[in-house]
Amino acid sequence: MANVEPLTGRLPVAQQPSFRVAPHNLEAEQALLGAILVNNDAFDRVSDFLRAEHFQETRHGKIYEICASLIRSGKIASTVTVKTFLNEAEWGDVNPAKYLGRLASEATSIINVGDYAHAIYDLAVRRQLIRIGEDIVNTAYDAPVDLTPRTQIEEAERNLYQVAESGRADGGFQSFGNALTIAMDMAAKAFQRDGALSGVSTGLRELDRVMGGLQRSDLLVLAGRPGMGKTSLATNIGFNIAKAYRFETKADGSHEAVNGGIVGFFSLEMSAEQLAARIIAEQSGVASYKIRRGDMTEHDFQHLTDAAREIQTIPFYIDQTGGISIAQLTARARRLKRQRGLDVLIIDYIQLLSGSKSKGDNRVQELTEITTGLKALAKELSVPIIALSQLSRQVEQRDDKRPQLSDLRESGSIEQDADVVIFVYREEYYLKNREPRAGTEEHITWMNEMERAHGRAEVIIGKQRHGPTGTVELQFEAEVTRFSDLASEDNLPVQMD
Structure with missing residues (x-):
């Protein structure tokens, strides 16, 4: 059985297949999460455009989402409070409490948090562009009879617009708390x-x-x-x-x-x-x-x-x-x-x-x-x-x-x-x-x-x-x-x- 790196689930370099891996930077994700766990002010610097879905590692996205919920509700996001909401069964051989501790202990200055967030976001955009490009190619090869090139172009433009929107969600259900936050922001802006x-x-x-x-x-x-x-x-x-x-x-x-x-x-x-x-x-x-x-x-x-x-x-x-x-x-x-x-x-x-x-x-x-x-x-x-x-x-x-x-x-x-x-x-x-x-x-x-x-x-x-x-x-x-x-x-x- 192949040796698997903890958390990432990646094969050792010698055993990796010969296809290209989607662009990502796990170190930037770890550094950002560590900075937030050490100083919650770091979250305020990136929360208006960075979302959980922008993280390549889904468990990193889960940690970010928990931190966001805690901070927006006026609570402290730390290794102790975040650990409570993590399901150990989803982490395999990795101990989530120890992993959070390692993130916090290796955290760098809050000054760099903006650079890390932009790197994570830009890489997420590149991954989305790759997916859109693959869809365009595949659809063009196997287009149904009733799908005109103009329709395909318009669909591609719609998808590209969604990617271009900073922090835009991909649709689906959202929590009432998130909608309430947006409504309160609108009321605050109206007041000002x-x-x-x-x-x-x-x-x-x-x-x-x-x-x-x-x-x-x-x-x-x-x-x-x-x-x-x-x-x-x-x-x-x-x-x-x-x-x-x-x-x-x-x-x-x-x-x-x-x-x-x-x-x-x-x-x-x-x-x-x-x-x-x-x-x-x-x-x-x-x-x-x-x-x-x-x-x-x-x-x-x-x-x-x-x-x-x-x-x-x-x-x-x-x-x-x-x-x-x-x-x-x-x-x-x-x-x-x-x-x-x-x-x-x-x-x-x-x-x-x-x-x-x-x-x-x-x-x-x-x-x-x-x-x-x-x-x-x-x-x-x-x-x-x-x-x-x-x-x-x-x-x-x-x-x-x-x-x-x-x-x-x-x-x-x-x-x-x-x-x-x-x-x-x-x-x-x-x-x-x-x-x-x-x-x-x-x-x-x-x-x-x-x-x-x-x-x-x-x-x-x-x-x-x-x-x-x-x-x-x-x-x-x-x-x-x-x-x-x-x-x-x-x-x-x-x-x-």
């Missing part, structure tokens, strides 16, 4: 963030007050009839978030947003230049039609160049490809997050996306596939997704043109899949088309109604899983396509008698 919001601020104070900001993993559907300002509101929110972006550097070198965020905008209808023109009009205060015609004074152009200089470096990324599928959008969103980061994703608009060809001509099923895919993407990327949507024409048949959830029913599962449904409504738009004959009593009434509705918009929250529904009034400046908070009495300047 500007405005005390649990989500990303939209830059619109009243909307934030009702919604608590844009929440991670939420699918928000922003709907309205043409001319209501859906794209303008989405663009305003996206730009506000990108402009407010501030970040901190985590232990693994990645950036985490502490205010605002990195925004991805899929503009399936307008070109990137048209979208940029809207943003520059909103920021400079120069009317959009003046920019298009070149009908500007020198003063206007100066405002335009000043605004362009200020906003040219904001993290706002636009994809203007039209007619893409939900699978292509998903792959591009993963790529953006992997390469540049992503905190909020905006899609303008759902009806311009296509589903898989297998759905045939059934548009309702296709839209169901799209909205289900968007919700899954929001959870996978852990970012809020704002998806714009058209409404059915039945809105126009009612006297009260305010949209409601039933107007979405013709669009498959949009209402069911969305965490939040928001409608944009501007009464001024409809009043303009109903002007009575001048000089009549009806015209006077109409003028009073126009004055009341001028420059006002309603954002109707028709559904919100985690909060109240209701209506928020905003100011809308049509010339510069800008939504903003209405001036309240509390914010008006003091008037002198």
Whole structure:
């Protein structure tokens, strides 16, 4: 019988087979665990990106997991306390208590713990890449008839994205304690963030007050009839978030947003230049039609160049490809997050996306596939997704043109899949088309109604899983396509008698 090294289960070098061994570093794993057992502060330096599954030796992963549970519950992780939770039957000829003692006795300084953790994590990533590469090769050799190369590429991109995510688990069940820790971290960040919001601020104070900001993993559907300002509101929110972006550097070198965020905008209808023109009009205060015609004074152009200089470096990324599928959008969103980061994703608009060809001509099923895919993407990327949507024409048949959830029913599962449904409504738009004959009593009434509705918009929250529904009034400046908070009495300047 071959002699086996204790703990590792490896054969002596002379008896090892001639295949390549997956990259690993058991010494780094031992040094890291020893440092944690001697000084629990070492755990805090690596816990935000290192997980038990990153250890090559499964028993090392078990020790790390026990240490994590003890430290997070406010207890001390030491050779004595950890030993209690180890099953000696799983260790074979190795005595777990003695092994823990050896780890602690040979531990080096806590100063090096970060280097050990990064080495362990990097080697785990390399092992995952090897597995993905093997899967790609094997699938390409023995691909089923119905598996296209495009589908295989998208699956490979999905797997690579999961590897690229620092400390990302591979799915499956997780303990309630772990979920509770994440929820408490979110509450702590909300307490410290500007405005005390649990989500990303939209830059619109009243909307934030009702919604608590844009929440991670939420699918928000922003709907309205043409001319209501859906794209303008989405663009305003996206730009506000990108402009407010501030970040901190985590232990693994990645950036985490502490205010605002990195925004991805899929503009399936307008070109990137048209979208940029809207943003520059909103920021400079120069009317959009003046920019298009070149009908500007020198003063206007100066405002335009000043605004362009200020906003040219904001993290706002636009994809203007039209007619893409939900699978292509998903792959591009993963790529953006992997390469540049992503905190909020905006899609303008759902009806311009296509589903898989297998759905045939059934548009309702296709839209169901799209909205289900968007919700899954929001959870996978852990970012809020704002998806714009058209409404059915039945809105126009009612006297009260305010949209409601039933107007979405013709669009498959949009209402069911969305965490939040928001409608944009501007009464001024409809009043303009109903002007009575001048000089009549009806015209006077109409003028009073126009004055009341001028420059006002309603954002109707028709559904919100985690909060109240209701209506928020905003100011809308049509010339510069800008939504903003209405001036309240509390914010008006003091008037002198």
